[in-house]
Amino acid sequence: MPCTTILVGRKASYDGSTIIARNDDSGAGYFTPKKFTVVLPEKQPRHYRSVLSHVEVELPDHPMRYTATPNAIPGKGIWAAAGVNEANVAMTATETITSNERILGADPLVKLQPAEGTEGTPDFRPEVPGGIGEEDLVVLTLPYIHSAREGVARLGLLHETYGTYESNGIAIADVDEIWWFETVGGHHWIARRVPDDSYVTMPNQLGIDDFDLKDALGKQKNFMCSADMESFLEENHLDLSLDGRLNARDTFGSHSDADHCYNTPRAWYMQRFLNPRTCRWDGPDADFTPESDDIPWCRVPERKITVEDVKYILSSYYQGTPYNPYAKYGNPDMRGAYRFIGVNRNDFLGIFQLRPYAPKKLCAVEWIAFASNPFNVLIPQYTNIERTPDYLANTTGRVSTDNFYWASRLIGALADAHYGKCIQQIERYQEAAGARAHELIARFDREYKDAKKQAEENGDAVQASELRFAERANDAFADAARAETDAALREILLIAANNMQNQYARNDH
Template sequence: MSIQKVLSSCTTILVGKKASYDGSTIVARTEDSGNGTFEAKKFIVVKPDQQPRHYVSKISKIVIDLPDQPLRYTSVPNAINTDGVWGEAGINAENVAMSATETITSNERVLGADPLVQSGIGEEDMLTIVLPYIHSAREGVLRLGSLLKKYGTYEKNGIAFSDTDEVWFIETIGGHHWLAQRVPDDSYVTVPNQLGIQEVDFSDNDNFLYSDDLEEFIKNNHLDLSFDGKINSRLTFGSHADNDHHYNTPRAWFIQKFLTPSVSQDPMSDTIPFAQKPFRKITIEDIKYLLSGHYQDTVYDPYGTTGTEAEKKAFRPIGINRTGELSILQLRSDRPEGYRALQWIAFGSMPFNTLIPFYTNIEDTPAYLRDTTNRVTSENFYWINRLIAALADSHYHEVIASIEQYQERTLSQDHAAIIATDKDAAGLAGKELTDFLTRSNQEITDRIKEETEELLNEVLFTVSNLMHNKFARGDN
């Protein structure tokens, strides 16, 4: 029986340091579940003594001996590890970030030449076996590349790495091959479940890394589809299915329409750029807005009032009810190493939640984030957000004003808290700094949790009244 992940729908945005509002590198990705499914998520710190030395995958059963002296790192794993860790996104003690993975597509010629490896590694494993052992984004690409060469993979994925200077995106090609590109400093990248990298310069090792035999692999298997001999990775390795035009590419179109409005594009085009320059510098709020996207101000908005029913159903939105979590990994080069890394977390459906900033040089996370269960309970922050979304989705217009006020209020408070914490952290070091940041995270999150509980009460009250009035009128 082949190992295949349930249809996934993550969306990735990567931002180079000269394209962000404060000189940060930014890696962001929603983690979405397959149709009709979801996995509860938690946010934890994995300390060196908690990191396995003998790793066993739950899905493929592969056994990997891991190096000694792992680094501490953050992770957003499944609440219950029946199907494995699925750590997804984190930042390690050396301020290197990793996001794994964006499910991508490939074509039959590639998979015939380099079949997927059923006993290989996959999304379940990647963060755990890579992030604790790397000291730069480039090193992350090379470590993952070596693991792909040795063990192979049973699925098609894109993985992002960043440090304060560089952002890299690596795409798996077949069972063992891979290609990675450095995100241009002045640009952003969009990846909506499609293989994204375009033209490749094999002589430019500052901006491209790849499997040792990738050029030979392309030539021997007649994979190059260009007329001029310039390898376009998306054309060479990617898919070109009708489903891409409705499920994938419109999400890249929506993001680029917002960030680069001067460029007119077809939402179903096969040539939407991998990397694009924004018309202004990109903020954390931009990332949140875009990854909450449902084609606002277009006829394709399922919550909109202008499009036909067919238009509203034409494209798959970014912000859907199957989103489990969003991690925005921000590495701030203008801050000291001890508190330059922030992992912004949001749980549940993106149009209805808010972000919480977490310093990652910490010992622990709040219990209501760390101890998420698979049972619905208002004691877990994950489930509070799920409940809000479940109520709000079918009553969007009646509750969205309150939710947007909550989002603006909490994000403003987030930025104020970061400014204050940065100021108070100056001069601290070692355990004193780590303890301070752990306490600060707790205080910031306690405030957001209280605000979110109040929002749940408000949304529940509004929806209950709407339903009561509907039944009182005898409406169907």
């Protein structure tokens, strides 16, 4: 199972933004090249058919424009993965999550059933389509929603209508709210609003713990769920609480041995980083260990959280712990004992920052990184656009440094193989690219405000120029990152080449 998610409420972030972020990872043993694109309304399908499950969905007219990070190589569907629409609503889908046998027995997943036998004969059984899944969710949801809450309602209806063939968690945010949606079996679902003063960590495991069923079936202030959830719980004897307060993780989730090496360690490290003094995280008297099942779904941080904090966390390989695979200290048997967050098969990282203080047309900044996160950098992009820079959009199956995906993949592979000699170059690369990105965002924010004020004073139409402004700014962001990436690749390639096994000089003997 791939992917790791962190959500940051607006009062927990450094600038009052809502922030949602997710690593999109391939399965073990392969990579899925990704690209950054924009889907225009005329390109959005009105009749959708899933490649994997063959489910068919009629879609509404008048979709909105939205950004997406689809697969660069066609064949397995769109997999739009994450994006922001023109109403400044962000969505990332999905985080694969866990469930248990009781839930999957009470409400089985809706899987494709291929046709059997020969058509026209008595034993023929026609194909039965499966439900919706990760391939489909952004395309079916994001173009039609104007708020995070509206997104939860649409997602819920889609799941109740078509079912799903997998267990997933989905984040949706607007400038005011973040909601986290989890599927529960084939047709049921729950959702919880992220507290404004808190952050949420999600490591491939059904995460919501405390759940107010009364609110979810009533005012829906902070919780939502399937309309029949109360009877579903009762009829199938699913609620495991002793005090009547539903713990969704106990009821709907898992606590397996696999969780303890693959999932819970990631939540442990993320919260250890953001709340180092709140709890004891290490040693025999630790409040929480990498294998704890009860690490809270959300927590108030010890300080406000930045974009750089989110990037560091989602790039983590457990620095400062015995589990760091590159460590020169501690017990060698513990290195790599737990699944890292920043792994070799990260395909992309999307951080979505919805800024309440920025002009509406520049409100959303989508920070994008490709390939293995410990060794890559983020490129910011405004999302009120109709095209994306070639450096982010022209990924194909051909390895080429003309695009950010493959350049990042090459840097990661070279730096990992020569970690001790390359890590300083990586750190310089990340700092330089990050500083330049923030510098350019501040500059273009100011230029936009000045240009719009002047246009309004002159009575000029501004809509088209706003799109062009954001696109020119995005080109500048990409050009700056490309310059830093090319320089880093040159330095890291030199280090790797000078440390090849066949190196030899006349003074070596």
